[in-house]
Amino acid sequence: xxxxxxxxxxxxxxxxxxxxxxxxxxxxxxxxxxxxxxxxxxxxxxxxxxxxxxxxxxxxxxxxxxxxxxxxxxxxxxxxxxxxxxxxxxxxxxxxxxxxxxxxxxxxxxxxxxxxxxxxxxxxxxxxxxxxxxxxxxxxxxxxxxxxxxxxxxxxxxxxxxxxxxxxxxxxxxxxxxxxxxxxxxxxxxxxxxxxxxxxxxxxxxxxxxxxxxxxxxxxxxxxxxxxxxxxxxxxxxxxxxxxxxxxxxxxxxxxxxxxxxxxxxxxxxxxxxxxxxxxxxxxxxxxxxxxxxxxxxxxxxxxx
Numbered sequence: 321x322x323x324x325x326x327x328x329x330x331x332x333x334x335x336x337x338x339x340x341x342x343x344x345x346x347x348x349x350x351x352x353x354x355x356x357x358x359x360x361x362x363x364x365x366x367x368x369x370x371x372x373x374x375x376x377x378x379x380x381x382x383x384x385x386x387x388x389x390x391x392x393x394x395x396x397x398x399x400x401x402x403x404x405x406x407x408x409x410x411x412x413x414x415x416x417x418x419x420x421x422x423x424x425x426x427x428x429x430x431x432x433x434x435x436x437x438x439x440x441x442x443x444x445x446x447x448x449x450x451x452x453x454x455x456x457x458x459x460x461x462x463x464x465x466x467x468x469x470x471x472x473x474x475x476x477x478x479x480x481x482x483x484x485x486x487x488x489x490x491x492x493x494x495x496x497x498x499x500x501x502x503x504x505x506x507x508x509x510x511x512x513x514x515x516x517x518x519x520x521x522x523x524x525x526x527x528x529x530x531x532x533x534x535x536x537x538x539x540x541x542x543x544x545x546x547x548x549x550x551x552x553x554x555x556x557x558x559x560x561x562x563x564x565x566x567x568x569x570x571x572x573x574x575x576x577x578x579x580x581x582x583x584x585x586x587x588x589x590x591x592x593x594x595x596x597x598x599x600x601x602x603x604x605x606x607x608x609x610x611x612x613x614x615x616x617x618x619x620x621x622x623x624x625x
Contacts, residue, residue: 338429339420342436343413346467349401350409353380376404377463382444384451384462384519400440400470408466416471422487422497423478425601425620432474434544435533439473439526446525456513464519469526476501476530481537485601501527 323331332340353376360372380402382395389396403409423432447464451457483498505527508520529543536542540549600616612620 337420337424338432339417339424342433343416345401346403346409346413349380349398350403350406353402353404380404380465382447382464384447384457384464386448386452389448395464396441396444397437399444399465400437400467402465403467404465412467412471416467416474419471419475419478422485423474426478426481430548431544434547435473435477435530436467436470438533438543438547439529440467440470442473442529443469443519443522443525446528447519447522450521462519464522466519466522468519469522472504472523472526473530473533475504476527477533478530480531481534482601 333344356372356376357370360370360375364371378392380395380398381392382399383389383392403412420432423435427435444464446469447462451462479497479501483496483501485497486494487497487500488494505524508523508527511518512520533542533544537545540546596619600612600620603611603616
């Protein structure tokens with residue numbers, strides 16, 4: 321059955337995964353910004369300043385200086401979904417699409433959402449702290465915009481979780497994920513003192529969170545698990561429902577399989593499951609996703625939920 325453009329948008333939104341939703345939000349914000357600026361330019365004679373530029377900057381940018389952040393605190397959220405330049409938007413979304421498919425081999429859609437948002441927040445915090453500490457950044461007011469920190473968090477989480485996994489660049493060059501991640505971090509470190517108008521500290525903040533997000537990953541103390549449980553408990557409290565509890569392996573209350581097993585049984589089952597996943601991932605790295613059997617694809621799909 322042929323779907324209309326509107327139907328296709330609805331289908332992708334409902335079935336395309338969290339990366340499609342996040343890319344859709346970024347696209348919608350980019351279009352909104354451009355529409356606002358176009359109407360602003362049309363509202364004044366040629367040669368006059370666009371009156372909507374300040375409005376867009378006030379709403380969608382993070383102020384790098386601490387005082388600016390205090391007067392415009394919402395920017396730490398809005399900025400991670402906003403882009404002013406098409407090439408900036410296109411590169412971030414292209415890279416995000418590539419790495420999100422790798423991320424979802426190991427993690428759930430929900431974990432991607434938390435990693436994106438918290439990684440973006442960490443990137444903003446790093447940039448504000450850097451502005452306060454380093455005099456070279458204090459010469460002019462810094463406006464930070466873009467999803468780079470958030471996307472970097474997702475990239476680093478996947479790369480450091482499976483560092484030896486191989487990817488094919490341009491279909492020809494085989495590189496391990498950890499080498500690509502290391503190159504990205506090194507480039508940001510080298511370029512921090514430059515004048516390229518890039519928020520390198522925001523990139524590094526996102527990278528730091530991505531690495532942190534996989535530390536002690538099966539524990540309720542893991543930063544993503546802790547945040548998710550806190551959010552769910554807050555939502556449950558507002559709705560008057562029982563609170564969610566964390567069990568071994570970071571599982572939520574209501575999934576009682578782990579509760580009915582002894583520690584030895586649970587650890588043995590978990591080890592066997594991880595070995596099965598590792599074998600499938602090794603097969604993907606050697607022969608590609610299409611080489612998997614239907615059962616293996618289903619196992620990966622179930623693992624990503």
